[in-house]
Amino acid sequence: MAKKIIEVQGLEKFYGSIQVLHGVDLTIMAGEVVVVIGASGSGKSTLIRCINGLEMFNGGDILIDGYILTPARTNNRQNREELKKIRREVGMVFQQFNLFPHKTVLENVTLAPVQVRKLAKDKATAGALRLLERVGLSDQVHKYPGQLSGGQQQRVAIARSLAMEPRVMLFDEPTSALDPEMVGEVLEVMRGLANEGMTMIVVTHEMGFAREVADRVVYIDHGRILEQGPPDAIFDNPQQERTKTFLSRVLRH
Amino acid sequence: MLEDLTNWAPQLLTGLGLTVELTFGGMAIALVLALLLALGRISSSRWLRVPAAAFVELIRGSPLLLQLFYIYYVLPAVGLRLSPIMAGLIGLGINYGAYLSEVFRAGIVAVGRGQREAAESLGMSEGQTLRFVILPQAWRIVIPPTGNYFVSMFKDTALVSTISLAELMFQGQLIASDTFRYMTIYSIIFVIYVVISIPASMGVRWLELYFNRSMSSR
Numbered sequence: 133m134a135k136k137i138i139e140v141q142g143l144e145k146f147y148g149s150i151q152v153l154h155g156v157d158l159t160i161m162a163g164e165v166v167v168v169i170g171a172s173g174s175g176k177s178t179l180i181r182c183i184n185g186l187e188m189f190n191g192g193d194i195l196i197d198g199y200i201l202t203p204a205r206t207n208n209r210q211n212r213e214e215l216k217k218i219r220r221e222v223g224m225v226f227q228q229f230n231l232f233p234h235k236t237v238l239e240n241v242t243l244a245p246v247q248v249r250k251l252a253k254d255k256a257t258a259g260a261l262r263l264l265e266r267v268g269l270s271d272q273v274h275k276y277p278g279q280l281s282g283g284q285q286q287r288v289a290i291a292r293s294l295a296m297e298p299r300v301m302l303f304d305e306p307t308s309a310l311d312p313e314m315v316g317e318v319l320e321v322m323r324g325l326a327n328e329g330m331t332m333i334v335v336t337h338e339m340g341f342a343r344e345v346a347d348r349v350v351y352i353d354h355g356r357i358l359e360q361g362p363p364d365a366i367f368d369n370p371q372q373e374r375t376k377t378f379l380s381r382v383l384r385h
Numbered sequence: 386m387l388e389d390l391t392n393w394a395p396q397l398l399t400g401l402g403l404t405v406e407l408t409f410g411g412m413a414i415a416l417v418l419a420l421l422l423a424l425g426r427i428s429s430s431r432w433l434r435v436p437a438a439a440f441v442e443l444i445r446g447s448p449l450l451l452q453l454f455y456i457y458y459v460l461p462a463v464g465l466r467l468s469p470i471m472a473g474l475i476g477l478g479i480n481y482g483a484y485l486s487e488v489f490r491a492g493i494v495a496v497g498r499g500q501r502e503a504a505e506s507l508g509m510s511e512g513q514t515l516r517f518v519i520l521p522q523a524w525r526i527v528i529p530p531t532g533n534y535f536v537s538m539f540k541d542t543a544l545v546s547t548i549s550l551a552e553l554m555f556q557g558q559l560i561a562s563d564t565f566r567y568m569t570i571y572s573i574i575f576v577i578y579v580v581i582s583i584p585a586s587m588g589v590r591w592l593e594l595y596f597n598r599s600m601s602s603r
Binding site for chain 1: 499500502503504505506507508509510513517518521522525
């Protein structure tokens with residue numbers, strides 16, 4: 133049996149007095165591809181942002197490959213030390229790419245390996261070129277992000293994240309900011325990653341991708357996991373009324 | 386007048402030299418202080434944030450002239466005796482540092498949360514994030530306004546003549562009290578300041594255009 137790599141237990145999160153996550157439990161196995169779906173504002177992005185510590189949370193805890201994150205008040209040294217280790221294990225791809233605009237594509241990818249993993253520059257460069265080839269951008273390495281299309285930028289962002297050799301990749305609506313004709317190229321790269329056995333949590337509205345690539349689909353509604361299971365079960369035979377309503381809305385077009 | 390000019394030239398040039406030194410020296414202090422204050426003000430620690438904010442408000446809430454007098458005439462009473470040049474440099478540096486820290490802070494904030502999050506998610510420490518991601522982008526934003534403060538500093542150095550620093554303005558006053566030819570000497574001083582600061586301002590404007598263009602092409 134596969135090994136648990138992420139365990140979210142009773143996660144509670146408030147923005148001021150508004151509760152956005154209500155005791156969320158979620159276990160992810162090594163090598164699993166989990167797609168998280170739900171309406172905007174359901175808390176799905178917040179959930180994965182908690183997993184790599186971009187958001188503090190108020191209750192519960194998150195175990196990642198032996199490291200543990202605890203609630204918000206504890207922005208203490210120990211938590212920060214754990215967070216540092218967790219972030220080396222967990223890569224993140226953002227909706228808005230967030231590439232460093234003052235650095236070339238190659239520099240974007242080598243920066244963290246050189247500064248954080250302390251790799252020698254030539255080694256980091258070789259690794260970066262390999263990754264950029266893999267995402268199909270070998271011919272763009274000396275350009276600046278602003279000179280690339282959205283789809284290309286997002287592929288660079290994926291390569292940048294992979295350069296840290298994470299064990300888990302989080303995707304926060306990676307195609308939502310893209311023009312429709314560029315969605316495919318990014319999903320293609322993600323599909324490749326999934327096939328190679330990368331553990332992935334993907335927040336997305338791309339239901340076709342979810343159906344095809346996901347091992348498990350998780351439906352979040354108002355900060356609670358309402359239903360989860362294999363994509364076929366969720367898409368073809370949802371058990372909950374709200375899941376049905378949501379799916380009928382997003383699948384109609 | 387030409388004859389006057391040649392007679393006074395050595396004295397005026399000495400003064401101008403000191404003015405320029407004060408401008409660069411004061412600015413050097415101001416830049417370092419401004420960066421520290423700006424980082425203090427955006428720090429997550431209240432122990433850095435509150436004192437930094439209080440200091441900036443204190444300085445921005447009082448006249449530069451008073452600050453210079455305070456440093457030069459009051460500090461010796463508590464045992465800190467500074468030479469006029471040190472007092473002048475520190476006074477100008479502190480005053481401009483406080484104003485510039487607001488510019489720097491705005492520049493750092495303008496870089497945006499996404500950049501910080503991307504760096505953090507790659508495992509970079511706060512220091513690395515600042516050094517490699519935030520500050521290089523903030524520089525481009527703050528260079529033009531900083532240039533304006535530079536030009537402004539050049540003119541404000543005239544105030545240190547009041548603490549007996551023999552810069553350009555002071556030399557002018559000396560010549561005036563010697564010769565009583567106020568109109569001639571102060572007109573010359575006027576021209577010297579303007580001839581330097583107007584091209585400098587134009588340079589800053591060019592810099593601004595240059596940075597805007599190079600930013601938008603990315």
